[in-house]
Structure formats: C-alpha cells, structure tokens
Amino acid sequence: MxxxxxxxxxxxxxxxxxxxxxxxxxxxxxxxxxxxxxxxxxxxxxxxxxxxxxxxxxxxxxxxxxxxxxxxxxxxxxxxxxxxxxxxxxxxxxxxxxxxxxxxxxxxxxxxxxxxxxxxxxxxxxxxxxxxxxxxxxxxxxxxxxxxxxxxxxxxxxxxREDLLYMYQGNAAVFDKTPYALTEPGSYVTYPDEWKTFVELIPPAERGDMMAAYKAIFDMTPQTEAERARQLKAALAWSVWEGTISNMIPDTADSGKFGEADFALCFAQIEAHFFANQLxxxxxxxxxxxxxxxxxxxxxxxxxxxxxxxxxxxxxxxxxxxxxxxxxxxxxxxxxxxxxxxxxxxxxxxxxxxxxxxx
The missing domain is CATH 3.40.50.1820 (Alpha/Beta hydrolase fold, catalytic domain)
Incomplete structure (x- = not known):
C-alpha cells in the first residue's frame, strides 16, 4: 500500500x-x-x-x-x-x-x-x-x-528540565525490560518506533539520563574512524528523532536536513551543549x-x-x-x-x- x-x-x-x-x-x-x-x-x-x-x-x-x-x-x-x-x-x-x-x-x-x-x-x-x-x-x-x-x-x-525530560527521557530507564511501558509522560507515547531507534543507541546502563549519555558521546574527541562514526551516528539519531516528531504526520521516507551529516552534527551538539547548561x-x-x-x-x-x-x-x-x-x-x-x-x-x-x- x-x-x-x-x-x-x-x-x-x-x-x-x-x-x-x-x-x-x-x-x-x-x-x-x-x-x-x-x-x-x-x-x-x-x-x-x-x-x-x-x-x-x-x-x-x-x-x-x-x-x-x-x-x-x-x-x-x-x-x-x-x-x-x-x-x-x-x-x-x-x-x-x-x-x-x-x-x-x-x-x-x-x-x-x-x-x-x-x-x-x-x-x-x-x-x-x-x-x-x-x-x-x-x-x-x-x-x-x-x-x-x-x-x-x-x-x-x-x-x-521537565520540558526536556518529556522529549528526551520518557521511559528510557526501563526500556530494555518494558519497552512499551507508559511509566512517564513523553513524546515516545506518540512515536514508539522512532523512540526505539533513539533509545537503543545508548547502552541500558546509561539510559537513566539520556541527555547526559548523548552529550558524553558528543564531547569526546574522536581518535579513530570508529569513534568518528559513533559520534556521527549519535548526532544523526538525536537530530532525526527531533525532526521526525516535529511533524504530526512524519515523512518516514525522507528525514530532510535532519538526516544530513553536517546539519545533524551542529544541531545535536549545540542542543546538548545548551540543555546540559539549563539554556x-x-x-x-x-x-x-x-x-x-x-x-x-x-x-x-x-x-x-x-x-x-x-x-x-x-x-x-x-x-x-x-x-x-x-x-x-x-x-x-x-x-x-x-x-x-x-x-x-x-x-x-x-x-x-x-x-x-x-x-
């Protein structure tokens, strides 16, 4: 169809x-x-x-x-x-x-x-x-x-902080055991499949603070191609999550600028920088x-x-x-x-x- x-x-x-x-x-x-x-x-x-x-x-x-x-x-x-x-x-x-x-x-x-x-x-x-x-x-x-x-x-x-937790934290802390649990309010309730992609990039032990876990990846200075690839993957996950949930009816076939590497690196890392410092x-x-x-x-x-x-x-x-x-x-x-x-x-x-x- x-x-x-x-x-x-x-x-x-x-x-x-x-x-x-x-x-x-x-x-x-x-x-x-x-x-x-x-x-x-x-x-x-x-x-x-x-x-x-x-x-x-x-x-x-x-x-x-x-x-x-x-x-x-x-x-x-x-x-x-x-x-x-x-x-x-x-x-x-x-x-x-x-x-x-x-x-x-x-x-x-x-x-x-x-x-x-x-x-x-x-x-x-x-x-x-x-x-x-x-x-x-x-x-x-x-x-x-x-x-x-x-x-x-x-x-x-x-x-x-409450506004940010709604979008970035949700049920992440219990996701590995009960991925469909409605334990906290959050954007994930409306976009469960996209949330899965965003959450699973972070290891379960680090999901108690998703914003901090992502920022740790952004803050590292990559020394290898694997580390550069991991940082870019995290930036794209962050960027595409927000870009997708910005639309009441997401275009799942095209993430637009949110899926472009340069935009995602800027967008994700600047947001994480501001959010970690309470704007x-x-x-x-x-x-x-x-x-x-x-x-x-x-x-x-x-x-x-x-x-x-x-x-x-x-x-x-x-x-x-x-x-x-x-x-x-x-x-x-x-x-x-x-x-x-x-x-x-x-x-x-x-x-x-x-x-x-x-x-």
Whole structure:
C-alpha cells in the first residue's frame, strides 16, 4: 500500500500568500573574535524591521522562512546563530570546542543587538521566533523591551528540565525490560518506533539520563574512524528523532536536513551543549520575568499535537501573563504538530503578520 501522500496532507504547499524569492542582501557579521554570523535580508529595505529567530538551538534559517511576511511591508532579517548554518565557524567545520566557545544565551542576545546596529535598525522591531526561537525572543524582549514592537511566537519552549525530560527521557530507564511501558509522560507515547531507534543507541546502563549519555558521546574527541562514526551516528539519531516528531504526520521516507551529516552534527551538539547548561538561564527565567513583557503585543501560535514543545508550555505562559493582567493579543491553537511548515500553523502565522497594526 502507498501511504506516501499522508504526510503531504499536513504540510503547506501552494497555499503560501507570498512567493519564494532570493535575498536582497546577505553577509557575514563579526560578533566576536571567534564568531561570524551569516545573515540575509528579504522584503522592502524601507519596511518595518523584523528579526527572525530560528529554532534549535543549533538549527538554521532557510529562504522559505521569509514567506510568512508581505515583502512590500516588512524588512525581514534571517540569520544563523553561532555555530550553525552558514555562520562561521560551525560545529561541523571546526568541532565543538571551537564552535561552542562563547556560545551561550547571553551571547546570542548580544548578537541580536549587534545585528540591529550593523544593519541600521533603529527603534522598535518585530521579533518572530519558533521553538527555541520563541525562548530567545522572550529572553530578548525581557531584557530589551524598548526594542520590541511585537512578539510573534510559535511552539512555545520555556526550557525547564521537565520540558526536556518529556522529549528526551520518557521511559528510557526501563526500556530494555518494558519497552512499551507508559511509566512517564513523553513524546515516545506518540512515536514508539522512532523512540526505539533513539533509545537503543545508548547502552541500558546509561539510559537513566539520556541527555547526559548523548552529550558524553558528543564531547569526546574522536581518535579513530570508529569513534568518528559513533559520534556521527549519535548526532544523526538525536537530530532525526527531533525532526521526525516535529511533524504530526512524519515523512518516514525522507528525514530532510535532519538526516544530513553536517546539519545533524551542529544541531545535536549545540542542543546538548545548551540543555546540559539549563539554556544558560536561571531556573524558570521566562515565567519569573514575564512582568517585563507587559505592554508588548504578543501573538502565539501553537500546534495542539506538538510533541517537541507540548501545548501546556504555551498555556503556562498565557497564565503567567494573565497574572499580570496582560493576555496575549492572539493565542491560536492549530490542529498541527510542532513544525512551522504544517499548513494550519503556517497560515495562522501569515494571517497574524498580515493583520498587525503598522508601526
């Protein structure tokens, strides 16, 4: 039987409002002695500035991410965060010791302001982020509310230990004895076959802390081809696990960029680096500082079936805002998973951008 069309039913195809075009400008910005950021600009050079923050941490931008925005209205800045994409150096090109040096949330927030200054953005700008990009957008807005005209957020990620355990730990500790036991909440409940592949790369004795076990593999300096192969296999397993469960209907025949070696090495090792350090944030940083966001219009789109960043994270943020008398301007729950490319989520984000008051 051919089930190949099922996955296509959830992804946006020809429903985009705006065409895919080449960037108007691009460049590399030196933000530290070790790091250069790759950036691209789309839309109107005189339009309302919009900073796009990609996910991960460790993901990258792609031209399709400019299609949520009216090119006649917005000046859209896409950039790859430190260590990934077309920024320099990357984990894949230089290794983690170099690419992960001076690579923390504080550095990424500082980079946003450096990019603003280099591109001559003055006053307020829209800040658009999904998944880890929503985390970074919220942190940036907490620290620099005077620079933010609006927050447009997809797939809220608050980054607590509980949020990470849901995705990476699940029932791993008992998997070798009872692989189908529903002992803990987790993404594995919805994706058991993909979970099996992710878990079984780690020996049973090390499955009590899956994130630590994977990070130990990423942190080693390979001395042999076998060790290099093991490290790459682990990076691919980590990357493909997240890429697969990002879609409500996964494309099991094509893992896309998540199955590409260079992307996987960057994505997996940067994520493990940030997660091992609690995202370089104080515990529950966003919720505890949510009062600083009062006055910034916030628009939230979250897939009801998101298994990377489950919906209660968005609900918790909304509840925290309500305690300060500041309900979001928009809170849309779509019949979708995590990916920004699922039809309902993409259409909702585009509609929000089309309907924002002009600044």
């Amino acid at each position: 051919d089930f190949s069309k099922l996955q296509a039913t959830s992804k946006i195809t020809d429903e985009w409002s705006y065409p895919l075009v080449d960037a108007g400008r691009s460049g590399l910005l030196q933000v530290s002695p070790d790091h250069k950021l790759y950036w691209e600009e789309y839309g109107s050079p005189d339009g309302e500035p919009l900073m796009f923050l990609h996910g991960g941490p460790g993901g990258a931008c792609a031209p399709v991410m400019s299609r949520y925005f009216d090119p006649a209205r917005y000046r859209v800045i896409l950039f790859d965060q430190r260590g990934c994409g077309k920024s320099e150096p990357t984990v894949a090109s230089a290794g983690p010791k170099i690419a992960l040096a001076n690579n923390t949330t504080d550095h990424l927030v500082t980079d946003i302001n450096a990019l603003r200054e280099a591109l001559g953005i003055k006053g307020k700008m829209h800040v658009f982020g999904g998944s880890w990009g929503s985390t970074l957008a919220l942190v940036y807005a907490i620290r620099y509310p005077e620079n933010v005209a609006s927050l447009i957020l997809r797939g809220i990620f608050l980054g607590t 370089f944030l104080e515990p529950d940083y966003i919720v505890r500082n949510v009062g600083k966001l009062v006055g910034i219009p916030m628009h939230i789109v979250h897939g009801r079936f998101d298994q990377v960043c489950p919906l209660p994270q968005a609900s918790r943020l909304v509840a925290a805002l309500a305690e300060h008398g500041a309900a979001p301007a928009t809170f849309v729950m779509t019949n979708a998973g995590h990916s920004a490319m699922e039809r309902e989520t993409a259409l909702a984000l585009t509609a929000i951008m089309d309907g924002l008051p002009r600044v």
